[in-house]
Amino acid sequence: MKAHNLTFPLLGWFFGSVVAVVGILNLVLVHPVPGIAYLLLSLVYFPPANVYLKRHLGLSIPVVLKVVLAIVLFMFTLGVSDLGDMIDKL
Numbered sequence: 874m875k876a877h878n879l880t881f882p883l884l885g886w887f888f889g890s891v892v893a894v895v896g897i898l899n900l901v902l903v904h905p906v907p908g909i910a911y912l913l914l915s916l917v918y919f920p921p922a923n924v925y926l927k928r929h930l931g932l933s934i935p936v937v938l939k940v941v942l943a944i945v946l947f948m949f950t951l952g953v954s955d956l957g958d959m960i961d962k963l
Contacts, residue, residue, distance in 0.1 A: 881936065882920045885918045885919060885920045885923070885939075886918075886919065886920065888918045888939070888943050889915045889916070889917075889918030889919040890915075892911055892914055892915035892918060892943070892946060893911070893912060893915040895911050895946070895950055896908050896909070896910070896911030896912035896914075896915055897912070899911055899950075900912070911946070911950075914942070914946065917934060917939060917942065918939060918943075
């Protein structure tokens, strides 16, 4: 049970940080609109944001939905967006 309590917050911080970095890269290199969208979506993964949503709004986002959202975000970033094209040119 302790591994479960430690694993999910660590994964939340990891995925939230990765999505935030992608948002900052989009903000600086591509365009502000997708950058701001990624930064706002990164808040879904951070554990303090989950506590806030659960405490104040009574809303809890399931882990499965977060994983699907992460996969879709990374596929979109690497496949469709201008940031993916910049990475391919390197």
